[in-house]
Amino acid sequence: MQDFNRDIFLSWDGLHVNHCLVLSHVGKISMRVIIAVCCVTGVIVGYGQRQSFNVAITRIVSATVRNASQDCPLKNETLFSEHIEGGQHDWNEEMQGYMLSAFFVGYFFGQIPGGISADLLGGRITYVSGVGLSSGLTILFPWIINLLPWYWVCIGRMLIGISQGVTYPSMSSLIALWVPPSERSTLGAFSFASNSLGAVLGNFISGFVMSHTRYWPYSFFFWGGAGIFWSLCFLIWAYDSPDKHPHITEREKQFLKAEMARFVRLKVPWRRLLTDKGIWSLIIGQIGHDFTVYLMMTNMPKYFRLYLCSVVSGRVIDYGIKRKRWNVKWTRRIATWISFLLPNSFLVLMTYQECHKIEVSILFTLACVLKGPHFAGFKVNHMDITVNFNGIVMSLINTSGCVGGFVAPLIVSYGAPNNRLYEWKRVAWIIWFLGGFFTTYYLFTAQAKRSEWDVPGEEIDEFRAHNAKEAAEIQERKTQRREAKEHRREERREKTRREKEIKDAKKRNGNVSPVPTVSPPEM
Secondary structure, three states: HHHHHHOOOOOOOOOOOOHHHHHHHHHOOOHHHHHHHHHHHHHHHHHHHHHHHHHHHHHEOOOOEOOOOOOOOOOOOOOOOEEOOOEEOOOOHHHHHHHHHHHHHHHHHHHHHHHHHHHHHHEEEEEEHHHHHHHHHHHEEEEEEHHHHHHHHHHHHHHHHHOOOOOHHHHHHHHHHOOOOHHHHHHHHHHHHHHHHHHHHHHHHHHHHHHHHHHHHHHHHHHHHHHHHHHHHHHHHHOOOHHHOOOOOOHHHHHHHHHHHOOOOOOHHHHHHHHOOHHHHHHHHHHHHHHHHHHHHHHHHHHHHHHHHHHHHHHHHHHHHHHOOOOHHHHHHHHHHHHHHHHHHHHHHHOOOOOHHHHHHHHHHHHOOOOOHHHHOOOOOHHHHOOOOHEEEEEEEHHHHHHHHHHHHHHHHHHHOOOHHHHHHHHHHHHHHHHHHHHHHHHHOOOOOHHHHHHHHHHHHHHHHHHHHHHHHHHHHHHHHHHHHHHHHHHHHHHHHHHHHHHHHHHHHHHHOOOOOOOOOOO
């Protein structure tokens, strides 16, 4: 009972928590795992706030008319349209399109400022500021909808997008300082792939709240309140680095210090960063990935399987790199290529199944599941390249990914204007070839070594010496493998030569007539 009487005091500058009962009971769990869980729950809350408007809009507007499939109409569905009962706002389709897309405009412009802030001020305060602003706007959103003109809804959505644009750069900055390379694929995939889980829970919980309360503003109140609660918990449990965390064990701190490079706040080398081949491979690879992702966005519930596959793939890759000494660069490349080739091929095959719903469901599920290795390969690759500029690099990658979000709907609208099956075959092939081009570029150009521009000036000589030593070791291993291969080849040749000699000897002996045996004379 003494633990229950311990004091907890908070201060805004660090929000230090002394003798926290919660942390005392999770002391056996490593702090880096707790940081990863905090990041995952933050993404889920963010997606819930993002999805709440998408779900509530059918209750807000007076009516919604959607085009139905002319090739495979659903049961009890009219051939051309379906009337869905809504609310009191007379927003036409164009207004609704502006409102829904306004979020992504803000999300696009929030990336790079979020990355700069995460690297300069720290991922903790940047992440909390973004979620806190988004939560406050989400709580106020019902009044914005009911009391202000429709264009204020667009402005509000854009501000939510800007505030959530800092999420992934902040997460990247935190994970880079907390997760060692040997666990990067597992905990990185666990954190970055949580958007799939957030999309599922955001849709489900928003719909559940509205259906049971029959009052659409409650969905906004729920997710806004969840965001504020999360922000307080995050300030208590998460810190920018192990050195600043008051509750990390000395054992874990020493382990992370030994496993990870030292973080130093440096002036951003924009020219060298923007001309780095490894950075451009990530930017172009992200565009290829997002073409497929935005095509899958219409079937969100299947993404839960993607999340599970991402974590499993990360565990396998970490095991291979740590235990089997897999090459990090080619492991990232192959995982990314698998996560493109198989899912996109299944999506193409899906369009040839006509109206066979079971086959379509199986193929789509396989496509979603096999997208998982992307998060254990490509999505954590930038952490191999940089230690000090993870937030900025992630913001550049995510900004480029928005290109897929802008272009994919245009491809669908022009490629399948009538929502016919033969049109969707064309769309699937276009996405396949575009994604294949970008992913192939990544396959042959991706890097997995720390870049020289990321290293402080006083450590550059040591860094170059380490790279030279590593290159010499790699060359020595290649030479040893080549010599071993040549030795095995020579042994096979020698074995073949001996076997041939034995065979020839047997042939020669077989051609000689046997010597007749003479019986000894009888005595």
